[in-house]
Amino acid sequence: MTAALIGFAALLVLVFLRLPIAIAMGVVGYVGFAALIGWNWNAALNMAAHRLVDTAQDYGLSVLPLFILMGTFVSRAGLSSELYAASNAFLGHRRGGLSMATIVACGGFSAICGSSLATAATMAKVAMPSMRRYGYADDLASASIAAGGTLGILIPPSVILVIYGLLTETSIRELFAAGFLPGLLGVLFYMAAVRFVVWRRPEKGPRAERTDWPGRWRALRGVWGTVLLFVVVMGGIYVGAFTPTEAAGIGAAGAFVIALARRSLSWPVLLDILSDAARTTASLFVVLIGALIFSNFVNRAGLPDALRDLVTAASLSPMVVIGMILLVYIVLGCVFESLSMLLLTVPIFFPLVQQLGFDLVWFGIVVVVVTEISLITPPVGLNVFVLSGVLRDVRTGTIFRGVTPFWCVDILRLTVLVLVPAVSLWLPAFLYR
Amino acid sequence: MSEAREPGGVAPAWTRAVDRALKLLEVASAVVLLALMALTCIDVAGRELANAPLNGATELTRLALAALVFCALPVASWRDQHIVVDLLDNVFPRALVGWRQLVVNLIAAAALTAVAVRAWKFAGRSVEYGDVTEYLHLPVAPIVYLIASLSALTALLMALNGIRSAMGYPPPPRSADV
Numbered sequence: 001m002t003a004a005l006i007g008f009a010a011l012l013v014l015v016f017l018r019l020p021i022a023i024a025m026g027v028v029g030y031v032g033f034a035a036l037i038g039w040n041w042n043a044a045l046n047m048a049a050h051r052l053v054d055t056a057q058d059y060g061l062s063v064l065p066l067f068i069l070m071g072t073f074v075s076r077a078g079l080s081s082e083l084y085a086a087s088n089a090f091l092g093h094r095r096g097g098l099s100m101a102t103i104v105a106c107g108g109f110s111a112i113c114g115s116s117l118a119t120a121a122t123m124a125k126v127a128m129p130s131m132r133r134y135g136y137a138d139d140l141a142s143a144s145i146a147a148g149g150t151l152g153i154l155i156p157p158s159v160i161l162v163i164y165g166l167l168t169e170t171s172i173r174e175l176f177a178a179g180f181l182p183g184l185l186g187v188l189f190y191m192a193a194v195r196f197v198v199w200r201r202p203e204k205g206p207r208a209e210r211t212d213w214p215g216r217w218r219a220l221r222g223v224w225g226t227v228l229l230f231v232v233v234m235g236g237i238y239v240g241a242f243t244p245t246e247a248a249g250i251g252a253a254g255a256f257v258i259a260l261a262r263r264s265l266s267w268p269v270l271l272d273i274l275s276d277a278a279r280t281t282a283s284l285f286v287v288l289i290g291a292l293i294f295s296n297f298v299n300r301a302g303l304p305d306a307l308r309d310l311v312t313a314a315s316l317s318p319m320v321v322i323g324m325i326l327l328v329y330i331v332l333g334c335v336f337e338s339l340s341m342l343l344l345t346v347p348i349f350f351p352l353v354q355q356l357g358f359d360l361v362w363f364g365i366v367v368v369v370v371t372e373i374s375l376i377t378p379p380v381g382l383n384v385f386v387l388s389g390v391l392r393d394v395r396t397g398t399i400f401r402g403v404t405p406f407w408c409v410d411i412l413r414l415t416v417l418v419l420v421p422a423v424s425l426w427l428p429a430f431l432y433r
Numbered sequence: 434m435s436e437a438r439e440p441g442g443v444a445p446a447w448t449r450a451v452d453r454a455l456k457l458l459e460v461a462s463a464v465v466l467l468a469l470m471a472l473t474c475i476d477v478a479g480r481e482l483a484n485a486p487l488n489g490a491t492e493l494t495r496l497a498l499a500a501l502v503f504c505a506l507p508v509a510s511w512r513d514q515h516i517v518v519d520l521l522d523n524v525f526p527r528a529l530v531g532w533r534q535l536v537v538n539l540i541a542a543a544a545l546t547a548v549a550v551r552a553w554k555f556a557g558r559s560v561e562y563g564d565v566t567e568y569l570h571l572p573v574a575p576i577v578y579l580i581a582s583l584s585a586l587t588a589l590l591m592a593l594n595g596i597r598s599a600m601g602y603p604p605p606p607r608s609a610d611v
Contacts, residue, residue, distance in 0.1 A: 018522075018533060020515030023541040030544075049551035053580055056499040059491050065466060065501060066473065242477050245494075249473025256470070274463035275508070282462075282505035283514050335520050380520055 004303035007032040011294070011344070021340045022283075025290035032297040048293050055289045059245070060166065065281040066248030067157050071113040072277045073255035074229070077264050081126045082222035083108045088130070089211040089219035096198035096205030098134055099144040100191045102127040106148030107187040108223070110155035111230040112255070114162070116338075116375055120149025120383045124390045137204035140197055142394050143376075143402030146383045147190055147410075150372035153338075155183035156234055157251065160342065160371060162244070163288065164364045167295075167343070168350045171361070172244040173237050177428040178361050182369060182417055189409040197405055225258045238431055287343055295347030304351035311352065318356040322418060325349055326370060333374025337382055342371055365424040366417055373410045376403045444602055451593065455508050458583075462504035469497040489569040499576050503583040511590045515541075531599040538595030545588035552581035 007028050014024035026048060034044035055061065087104040091097040102123060109119050124145050131141035153160040156176035165172040198205040211219070233251040236242050242250065259265050265273075298304070311321055332341050346367065353363045375383040384399045417423055476490040487493075509515070525533065556577035564573040 015518045016521055017537060018517050018519065018525075019537045019540060020517050022515060023544055026548075027540070027544050045547060045551050049548045049555060052548050052584070053552050053555060053577055056502050056580055057495040057576065058498070059495050062469065062473075062494050062498045065498070066470060069466060069470065241481065246473055246477045249470055250477060252470045253474045271460065271463050274466050275459045275505070278459075278462035278466050278501055278505035279509040279512070279514055281466075282502050282509045283516055285502045286506065287516055335518075337516060337518060340516060340518060 001301070001303060001306035003032060003036060004298050004301035004306070007294075007297060007301065015340070020286075021343070022286035022290035025287075025294035025343070029290070029293035029295075029297040033293075033300060036297070036300050047296060051289055051292050051296070055292060056285065061285070061288075063162055063172070063245040063248045064159065064284060065277060066245070066252045067114045067159055067162065068280050068284075069274070069277040070157070070233075070248065070251040070255045071115050071118050071159075072273050072280075073252065073259050074109075074112050074226075075118050075122045076269065076273055077255065077259040077262050079112070079223075079226050079258070080105065080109055080122045082219075083226060084123070084126045084130070086216075086219040086223045088208075089216040092208040093210035095202060095207055096140070096194040098127070098131045098136060098208060099140055099194045099197075099205055102131070102141075102144045103148040103187055103190045103194070106145070107151050107155060107183065108226060110151040110153075110183065111234070112157075112226055112251070113152055114157040114159040116150050116152035116372070116383055117386045119152035120145055121386050121390050123149060124387055128391055134208050135206050137201075137402075138394050139398050139402030140194070140204045141402075142387055142391060142399045143404075143406055144190070144194060146376050146381070146387050146399055146403055147193075147406035148187075149383050149387075150375045150410075151183055151186050154179045154186060154365070154368050154372060156180060157244075157248070158368070159284075160339065160368055161364060163284070163339070164342065164346060164367060166288070167291065167346050168360050168364070170364060171432075174361050174428040174432055175364050176234065176237060176244065177431050178365050178424045179368065180427055181423050182365055182413070185413055185416070185423065186369075186372075186410075189413050190406055193405040193409045229254050229258065284339075287339065291343040291347065298347055299351075303348055304355075307348070307352045308355050311356075318358065321352070321356060322358070322366075325353070326366070326414070326418070329367070329370040330373065330377070333370060333377050335380055336374065337380065338371045338374050341374060342367065359421065359425060361428060362421045362424050366414070369410070369414050369417060373407065373414065376400075376407055376410075445597075445600070448593075448597055448602065451511060451590070455511055458504045459508050462501055462508065465497050465501040465504060469494065469501060472497065489566075492566045492569050492571065496571070496576050499580055503580050507583060507587045507590050510587045511594060513594060531601055534598030535595040538591045538598070542588040542592040542595070545584050545591065549581045549584035549588060552577060552584065556581060 011024055011028045014028065015021050030044050030048045033047055034041045037043055083105040084101060087101040087108070088098065091101040091104065094100065105127065106119055106123050109123060113119055127145055128141060156179050158179060161175045161179055162172055164170065165175050194205065229251060232254060233247045236250065237244055237247045329341070329345065332345065350360060350363065354360055375381055378400045381400065384396055384403065387399055388394055388396045472490060472493055476487040480486040556574045559574045559577060565571060566573060
């Protein structure tokens with residue numbers, strides 16, 4: 001226990017000195033592991049090097065680059081504009097309707113893209129100009145993109161859920177099924193937040209023109225590519241036609257074909273997309289390898305057992321423990337980047353959660369929703385930063401101000417998901433168990 | 434995010450030479466990723482449509498994955514795309530940023546060198562034992578040599594990155610990750 005705590009403190013110091021988080025976890029894991037086995041540097045280095053060589057060749061991990069590639073293709077193919085046009089045709093005439101349409105379109109885009117930052121950045125380019133044209137307040141407009149974008153990691157496919165599944169050895173297809181309803185709930189709650197904002201201050205989200213039914217059908221026809229991609233990829237996993245890994249390959253190829261058909265590819269663009277996805281994969285892999293080395297050390301140091309003993313000794317009820325873990329996440333979420341937070345904490349918490357008798361699929365969804373919240377929590381909300389990078393003339397403070405109602409409904413959604421596990425577990429149970 | 438000098442300013446000639454040399458690895462990683470995608474599709478299509486799965490697809494996928502990750506890693510490292518906690522960036526004394534980056538990158542380089550050397554030994558051992566893959570009987574050693582040497586290259590580039598920062602040049606602009 002003491003060794004693990006010293007290790008954790010050293011890790012925090014190193015990452016705050018801006019050592020890449022992968023290296024920090026790897027180095028602390030290596031030194032700590034050596035210390036625990038009687039300063040046997042040789043055996044510890046063997047452990048670390050084996051992790052490096054084996055993880056890079058782990059078949060199950062090939063799902064990562066392929067889903068990342070799929071997301072990069074669909075982001076460049078411009079599918080977001082049709083999604084936005086379609087949801088706009090149905091919602092735009094309401095007060096705050098363009099914001100609601102943004103959220104629905106973000107939800108739709110999340111169904112083919114596993115990354116929150118990519119979802120926010122892509123939607124910003126199509127949704128922001130049109131909300132500006134109709135005189136939407138900057139804070140509401142940008143916040144609905146930032147919040148809607150967080151759905152990217154919850155609605156399957158999701159890169160974060162894949163990483164959680166790999167760390168905890170939980171079924172990825174069950175995690176994907178479990179993320180679906182909480183994602184829809186997120187869309188509804190965000191729309192309610194928009195309603196609340198325009199109810200208080202109607203001038204923030206004026207009405208746009210109503211689209212007639214023929215126009216709506218025309219707009220819907222524009223999103224067939226997105227729908228087809230989602231149905232093939234997720235449907236293929238759900239009916240068991242292929243594994244998540246294979247689905248990722250099919251999805252990437254489908255997105256490639258869509259991008260080709262829309263003439264959004266040239267040789268330089270293709271190279272750029274592939275290399276971008278490859279580099280993202282590499283930086284994720286080293287973090288994953290670092291996290292695995294670190295969790296070797298943490299487990300060897302007996303931290304999960306010590307935590308369990310602590311909980312037993314204090315005779316806390318399991319729900320109180322979950323509440324405390326979530327509180328830790330929300331606090332960490334203020335300062336940590338989402339993926340780092342997940343990788344640092346999941347190896348420590350999941351054995352405890354499992355021993356308390358909770359479902360790891362359910363815990364995965366809860367953790368991802370907390371991660372979503374951290375993406376829009378000041379002072380370090382990555383989605384907000386990405387957005388202010390894309391929308392140069394909107395200040396970070398403006399977006400954070402607008403995000404407040406969305407943050408509140410997120411906390412509400414988290415409470416619902418924690419208290420009613422069925423929202424997450426019904427679909428995977430219905431499909432697979 | 435920009436530090437002492439703006440990107441696009443006069444970068445020393447050697448950093449531009451590194452940029453050009455890394456283009457090769459960048460293209461390699463792109464080609465492998467495309468191949469990985471095609472491999473998965475051919476495997477699934479063969480199995481579902483023609484009832485003829487690709488022999489040894491799993492093994493090829495594993496090799497492609499390792500090649501992809503380690504071809505892209507030097508490029509990502511040179512462009513400073515590692516995931517970092519940049520919370521203290523605004524309070525950290527600006528004058529010391531270059532030196533901090535030097536120290537941090539040298540630590541990373543040392544760690545990567547250590548595992549690269551050890552992985553190289555693993556590869557040597559599998560040559561000795563004549564290890565081959567289960568299905569296609571491909572030798573195991575080459576991919577481990579590739580992992581070891583590209584990790585070592587990454588270590589070298591991170592050390593150079595540290596030197597570049599200490600000289601006051603920011604790395605090329607990074608793109609958004611996950």
